[in-house]
Amino acid sequence: MEFIEAIFNHTFMLYAFLACLLAGVVSGVIGTYVVTRKITYLAGAIAHSVLGGMGIAHYFSVVYELPWLHPLYGAIVAAVVAAIIIALVSIRAKEREDTVIGAIWAIGMAVGILFIARTPGYNEELMSYLFGNILMVGQFDLLLIGILDAIVIIFVFIFYKQLQAVCFDEEFARIRGVRTNLIYLLLLIVTALTVVILVTVVGIILVIALLTLPAAIAGRFTRNLWQTMILSSSLAVIFSVTGLGLSYSTNLPSGPTIIIVAGFFYLLLIIFPHFFGGRETG
Amino acid sequence: MATKTEHKNLLIKIDNVSYSYNGHKSDLVLRDVNLHVYQNDFIWVVGPNGGGKTTLIKLILGLINPQKGEIAVFGEKPVKARKRIGYMPQHVQLDLSFPVTVMDVALMGRLDKPIGIGPYSQDDKKAAIRALKQVNLFEQARKSLKELSGGQVRRLLIARALACEPELLILDEPTANLDRVVEKDLFEIFKKLNEHLAIVMVSHDPAFVSEFVHNVVCVNQTVAIHPTSVMEGEFIGELYGTSMRVVRHDKHEHKD
Numbered sequence: 001m002e003f004i005e006a007i008f009n010h011t012f013m014l015y016a017f018l019a020c021l022l023a024g025v026v027s028g029v030i031g032t033y034v035v036t037r038k039i040t041y042l043a044g045a046i047a048h049s050v051l052g053g054m055g056i057a058h059y060f061s062v063v064y065e066l067p068w069l070h071p072l073y074g075a076i077v078a079a080v081v082a083a084i085i086i087a088l089v090s091i092r093a094k095e096r097e098d099t100v101i102g103a104i105w106a107i108g109m110a111v112g113i114l115f116i117a118r119t120p121g122y123n124e125e126l127m128s129y130l131f132g133n134i135l136m137v138g139q140f141d142l143l144l145i146g147i148l149d150a151i152v153i154i155f156v157f158i159f160y161k162q163l164q165a166v167c168f169d170e171e172f173a174r175i176r177g178v179r180t181n182l183i184y185l186l187l188l189i190v191t192a193l194t195v196v197i198l199v200t201v202v203g204i205i206l207v208i209a210l211l212t213l214p215a216a217i218a219g220r221f222t223r224n225l226w227q228t229m230i231l232s233s234s235l236a237v238i239f240s241v242t243g244l245g246l247s248y249s250t251n252l253p254s255g256p257t258i259i260i261v262a263g264f265f266y267l268l269l270i271i272f273p274h275f276f277g278g279r280e281t282g
Numbered sequence: 283m284a285t286k287t288e289h290k291n292l293l294i295k296i297d298n299v300s301y302s303y304n305g306h307k308s309d310l311v312l313r314d315v316n317l318h319v320y321q322n323d324f325i326w327v328v329g330p331n332g333g334g335k336t337t338l339i340k341l342i343l344g345l346i347n348p349q350k351g352e353i354a355v356f357g358e359k360p361v362k363a364r365k366r367i368g369y370m371p372q373h374v375q376l377d378l379s380f381p382v383t384v385m386d387v388a389l390m391g392r393l394d395k396p397i398g399i400g401p402y403s404q405d406d407k408k409a410a411i412r413a414l415k416q417v418n419l420f421e422q423a424r425k426s427l428k429e430l431s432g433g434q435v436r437r438l439l440i441a442r443a444l445a446c447e448p449e450l451l452i453l454d455e456p457t458a459n460l461d462r463v464v465e466k467d468l469f470e471i472f473k474k475l476n477e478h479l480a481i482v483m484v485s486h487d488p489a490f491v492s493e494f495v496h497n498v499v500c501v502n503q504t505v506a507i508h509p510t511s512v513m514e515g516e517f518i519g520e521l522y523g524t525s526m527r528v529v530r531h532d533k534h535e536h537k538d
Contacts (some may be wrong), residue, residue: 159399175396176391176394225386266399
């Protein structure tokens with residue numbers, strides 16, 4: 001209850017709470033696609049490429065005195081570029097997709113760390129993006145998260161049937177005349193935007209868990225995509241708010257606490273599936 | 283029958299088509315294939331696994347292009363014509379635990395725009411319901427895909443293929459891994475559909491031959507080519523049963 005009081009009494013806790021809500025919603029929606037389309041590692045590569053973008057943006061911001069150049073802008077550019085590269089490789093040379101995902105994963109991190117090393121001053125803020133620090137979310141971050149949230153939700157709302165068809169059976173969708181490559185590219189781009197949102201909450205390294213665990217749990221109880229999205233969004237919000245509350249009262253880092261909460265319920269479901277009445281094949 | 287077929291529409295015209303996945307002439311999957319499919323035909327494509335059956339289907343659907351020869355579907359290029367084809371892929375290609383309802387899957391057959399916006403229309407829903415009724419699956423419309431039996435999954439994929447109200451149905455291994463009873467039910471459905479639709483069916487299992495299959499086409503690239511030029515071929519009814527008709531079916535020729 002101390003936690004609920006804190007939300008009303010401290011602006012940073014209110015912002016953190018709102019960030020959990022906004023991040024949870026898109027994490028559930030896009031996580032459903034990531035899980036059903038089986039592109040978890042691809043989302044992982046996009047997440048790690050984000051550090052490169054943040055490092056570069058931060059470096060130029062400090063060295064060339066560009067205060068408007070927030071690391072999150074770099075994050076968005078890096079994530080979208082990584083998504084486009086992976087989509088093009090997947091479309092043109094499918095057999096190399098796996099290697100490219102690995103390369104982007106590592107190169108993104110390497111670029112980020114080199115730029116951070118060359119940036120004058122103390123760069124703890126940037127390193128905190130690795131594991132996330134939701135208590136640092138400010139008004140600007142919240143506004144940016146809100147805009148990205150809106151883009152992702154509107155996109156899914158408009159292209160629901162194409163996304164469903166492309167994720168379920170891409171070849172069939174192509175025969176029906178759907179521009180499947182374009183839909184796939186757009187899906188990866190909104191996945192990239194979602195990853196950026198989640199990085200502010202749980203950090204680069206833990207993004208994958210928040211993206212996939214709620215959707216993987218939800219998939220066991222639902223019969224179609226939008227039900228999965230609604231349930232997994234609700235779970236993502238519950239996990240992240242619960243994790244935030246726990247981290248506040250125990251004074252532990254918020255990102256890992258959120259992931260532990262999500263991981264706990266996921267493992268519980270895996271180990272005792274019958275207890276929850278979920279469908280075996282989910 | 284030959285005179286009768288002259289009045290029928292030619293739906294698929296494959297002339298001297300060769301294809302290899304890497305573009306090398308020495309690695310041809312299909313060589314000098316000729317195949318004509320007419321209105322109301324029921325063509326049964328047989329051959330061993332890896333023999334090029336699926337490649338042939340992909341060529342007809344315009345998913346790949348031949349290095350040599352020509353393919354016309356409804357007199358057009360396959361890429362343009364394929365929206366008028368009802369296609370049922372092999373069920374093994376699909377993730378059967380995917381969270382979709384039976385109705386969702388049937389509706390996918392109604393997609394017809396490159397970048398369509400918004401939900402399916404009422405017409406789309408009516409057509410999907412008609413298609414589900416044709417395969418006796420309407421009662422299961424609200425069920426989830428993962429709740430269906432193997433036979434029901436096949437019927438659903440047929441319904442999805444039918445939802446676009448096609449003029450031609452292409453079925454890739456529709457009865458693989460099904461028991462004979464379920465297989466027979468499916469063939470009853472095919473028989474009924476064949477009254478107003480041409481059907482091209484791929485199967486690697488030559489054990490079950492139905493009396494209503496018009497032509498058997500054997501595809502096998504490992505022993506070069508079985509040129510099966512269609513209607514002018516000889517009927518070898520005795521081979522598989524009285525009302526079974528088989529097209530000219532040359533012996534395997536090793537050309538290497």
